[in-house]
Amino acid sequence: MAAPLFALLAALILVLEGDQILATRWSPATLATIHLLALGFLTQIMCGALFQMLPVLAGSPVARALLVGRATQILLTLGTLFLCFGLYWGHQGLLVLGGLTLAVCVLLFGWAIGAALRRARGAQYTVMAMRFALIGLFVTLALGLFLIAGLLGAESVRFARSDFARWVDLHLAWGLLGWVGVLVMGVAYQVVPMFHVTPGYPRWLMRSAVPAVVAGLLIATLAMGLGMGVWAGFGLALTGVLVFALVTLDRQHRRERPRVDATLLYWWTAMTSAMLAALLWAWGGRAEPIGVLAFVGVGIALPSGMLFKIMPFLSWFHLQYRQLSGRRFDVRIPHMHAFIPERSALIQFGLYLVSLVLLLLAAIWPELAFSVWLVRLGGLATAGAIGFLWWLQLRCSAQYRSFSRRLA
């Protein structure tokens, strides 16, 4: 429930700093916005999802899940805020504090989830992807800490400063592909066939896509360490993503459930954005539109689409379970669409799509006189979409609580 607030804060910076943000990826406002989205919104939701999914998919609940989950969330919230304001104001103390808090957070999370993943059984390719994603998160953190040390002028990382942009690219690639991309793949193998009754993913893809991404990132990291070019490694990793996205769209095209709901529209948007981002990189496109496609086109889209299904289902499921075990058949539990109406979800998607298109146009043509206003309008639309998402979530949980009280 807290995740949308970070995305709202990111949208606010887009509105206030419209002239800075998409003109260059290096402005403090851009760096802060990206980390608010990547850590505060996306990573927060992904961590929560892992806590929920491990017992269901792999029969392996996380030990002391409530305590570890709460601690992880507090550390992630604080670390993200410290880091983002550190980047925004160029405040060295906040940067260090942010880096250290996030390090403790990732170590705690990695220890708890890692232990559960060791015990995990079944859903072989999903569990494999989750293990690699956790490694991706660790490497992203390590590179992030390395970059903070570089920013602060530490002696030991001075050699890297001439190559600063390339190390940032590596940090970005591990975060986007190694952590987010790999986890999305592993989760998709389960939820895409389940949500819309599509054929399962082909075995050749499940065997090769995640390993291709991880191998590509390792090759790029090695090349970077040896002072060589990273295009071969990144190319391999992005090919893995591209093929995965194509196969996903093909599966969904062959789905049996005929209805086009907001979740499906979000998946289509995310897969198309991922493919466009990969192709744009291959053609040597500018980083800013690639960033919009990755962070807004995929990063905001997928969690939003998944929340529209998961929140109403869990609300219904828990209430119905309590109704049956308490034999309280006098209370009538509403169905999923009553928790989050389909129409509202579609309107929310429409707002989101407007924000994506506006931000993308501004990132493609930053030299246009009105591109500042495109960013500001895009920021407003993002704020509207995220605010509406948050309101729908609040409404869903208020409804859950009200029925929960009636069943008590």
Added chain:
Amino acid sequence: MSSRITDAFSQDHHRCDHRLAAAESAAKDSDWARMTGAAQDLVEAMERHFEQEESSLFPALSECFPASASPIEVMCSEHAQMRHLFEDLQESVRGQDRSAYLGILETLHFLVQQHNYKEESVLYPLADRALGARAGDFAERMADV
């Protein structure tokens, strides 16, 4: 190891998935005659599946492998949840309430998916192992339904 129970019962799950998708497709033009028939087909197919499990497979499994009693109880309580949704679905058909019809089918879909996942990855493989040579009989009975 034989997977005859897993295969036959999972296949029947897929048949029920098709029925659910067909019930959703029927709602496209709000043709209530089609929707009524599709909902009826779905409920009948799922009841037949429950019947095979509750009066044949599950008792046999819990008899030769008593530790399975607790997961079987969870599965049966989810059957009860689904039966509640069947009633709601039939009520929505009687009242020609399209949005309730679709919302109930969506809820049923998610409940069924997570239920099937547990049966297909835990309970059926267990039954295949525990029932040994008898597994083929249960599989054939399911296929004949």
